[in-house]
Amino acid sequence: MTRRSCLIGFCGAPMLARAREAESLAATARAAGHLFGCAVRPDQMLADPDFAAMVMRDCAVLVPEIALNWSYLEPRPGMPNYAAMDALVAMARGRGKRLRGHVLLWHLGVPDWARERMSWKLVRGYFRRTILRYRHVVREWKVVNEAIDTGQRMDGLRENIFLSAFGPDYIARAFREARVLAPRARLLINEYGLEYASDQDRRYLFLELLKLLKRDGAPIDGVGLQSHLDLAKGPFDPAVYRRFLDQIAALGLSITITELDVKEYDYVLPAELRDRRAGEAVRAFLDTVLAHPAVRGVVTWGFSDRYSWLGVTDSDRARTPEAWQDGSSPGVNRGLPLDSDLAPTPIYHALADGFRALKRPG
Numbered sequence: 001m002t003r004r005s006c007l008i009g010f011c012g013a014p015m016l017a018r019a020r021e022a023e024s025l026a027a028t029a030r031a032a033g034h035l036f037g038c039a040v041r042p043d044q045m046l047a048d049p050d051f052a053a054m055v056m057r058d059c060a061v062l063v064p065e066i067a068l069n070w071s072y073l074e075p076r077p078g079m080p081n082y083a084a085m086d087a088l089v090a091m092a093r094g095r096g097k098r099l100r101g102h103v104l105l106w107h108l109g110v111p112d113w114a115r116e117r118m119s120w121k122l123v124r125g126y127f128r129r130t131i132l133r134y135r136h137v138v139r140e141w142k143v144v145n146e147a148i149d150t151g152q153r154m155d156g157l158r159e160n161i162f163l164s165a166f167g168p169d170y171i172a173r174a175f176r177e178a179r180v181l182a183p184r185a186r187l188l189i190n191e192y193g194l195e196y197a198s199d200q201d202r203r204y205l206f207l208e209l210l211k212l213l214k215r216d217g218a219p220i221d222g223v224g225l226q227s228h229l230d231l232a233k234g235p236f237d238p239a240v241y242r243r244f245l246d247q248i249a250a251l252g253l254s255i256t257i258t259e260l261d262v263k264e265y266d267y268v269l270p271a272e273l274r275d276r277r278a279g280e281a282v283r284a285f286l287d288t289v290l291a292h293p294a295v296r297g298v299v300t301w302g303f304s305d306r307y308s309w310l311g312v313t314d315s316d317r318a319r320t321p322e323a324w325q326d327g328s329s330p331g332v333n334r335g336l337p338l339d340s341d342l343a344p345t346p347i348y349h350a351l352a353d354g355f356r357a358l359k360r361p362g
């Protein structure tokens, strides 16, 4: 048994994690009847035991950031690549971790070979192989991701490979297909860009789609709201967002925050102030979200800035060439619960305080 495998859980919870379990985000969320977790890449967990220990300590839900994408699982026909997902299953096993399947149908996750000869037979085969392989450990699936877009069609559906191959019914059809294979799993539809006042059209289109799916009797249990907060956008209007959550709940759907993080805008400020701004954005968002009875939990998209998909972009650099003069986190976006040194950020505290403020369900 190596120190590394021990830390990530193959020898049981490390003493330190056990001692601090009472204060972990997982425990605080659980006490409020919520679930907390994050998206992870098993290769990063295996290569970085300190990071892995923090994830295992704080997260009750683990979501594969990439490992379950169709293009990742089946880069070539007939040659599936299950190693990363299997490694994640091994990490979760025996530790009471839930795994959430991300993601079955996503236009950006289709392998080239399937794109070239798309058919429902191909979709069905991929659903079958993937859902059945992980049916004992994955009890919740994001079935369709990012299906809407503005400025394309009257019905708001995104012009994508699935729409052109199968027509607008592909979403309900995907849910029916998944339901047959996973009769007891929770099936979610996942969407981004819904948080800000300026996202009004996207909220409208998404709600219309949900109503249509319910009218069609699609077997959908809940909605995943990605929630990539963006400090360049805004404002966040609690009343508007609460109403949006109410409208989803009125359709009988549960709500999960599935990809929370913060994209910064002003990289010139001192790190402390940047952290405060990101933390305040999360706090304001969670104040509205966690209080809503239909919301079941929160997953952040990554756990530490060390591995965030949210890098500083070329346009950020061009906009703020004077940034990072004080040497703090050069080139890093600070938008997750832990910073690059694995120290808790104000986002971590916003989560902890948000869960703690909730009453234990009666």
Ligand code: G3I
Pocket (backbone or CB within 6 Å): 065, 066, 069, 108, 145, 192, 226, 259, 309
């Ligand atoms: O690992 C390969 C590497 O071998 C190769 O050299 C390199 C060249 O591009 O690519 C590397 O893979 C990249 C992978 O991340 C790992 O870094 C892929 O190109 C890149 O596309 C992939 O990006 C992921 C993206 O989804 C697409 O799968 C991001 O990490 C992941 O955070 C992002 O997650 C999405 C959600 O699925 C849906 N919602 C939005 C969210 C953020 O974009």
